[in-house]
Amino acid sequence: MFSDHDSVDDMLDAKNKRLAENLATKVSRLKSLAYDIDREVDDQNDYLDGMDSNMMSATGLLTGSVKRFSTMVRSGRDNRRLLCYVSLGLVLIFFMLYYLVSRIQR
Numbered sequence: 069m070f071s072d073h074d075s076v077d078d079m080l081d082a083k084n085k086r087l088a089e090n091l092a093t094k095v096s097r098l099k100s101l102a103y104d105i106d107r108e109v110d111d112q113n114d115y116l117d118g119m120d121s122n123m124m125s126a127t128g129l130l131t132g133s134v135k136r137f138s139t140m141v142r143s144g145r146d147n148r149r150l151l152c153y154v155s156l157g158l159v160l161i162f163f164m165l166y167y168l169v170s171r172i173q174r
Contacts, residue, residue, distance in 0.1 A: 140147050 137151075140151055
């Protein structure tokens with residue numbers, strides 16, 4: 069009678085050990101995934117912080133350019149004429165580049 073009880077206990081112990089090993093494997097895998105997610109989040113935060121810094125520097129550059137542009141527009145007639153020629157030239161260059169790129173892509 070004790071031998072049947074011992075064999076059932078041995079089977080249950082073996083099953084419990086196997087389930088505990090499976091659980092330990094799954095917990096280890098989840099821990100690894102959590103660590104990878106944490107690392108990815110840190111990398112993304114660093115990337116976004118860098119983008120914020122770049123945007124702030126671009127904003128400063130554009131603000132300075134707008135101030136210089138406004139100063140040039142408010143100054144004499146000769147500067148306005150030069151500004152019109154430069155603007156027209158830039159527009160023509162952009163149209164030519166657009167045309168060339170569209171021809172190359174065909």
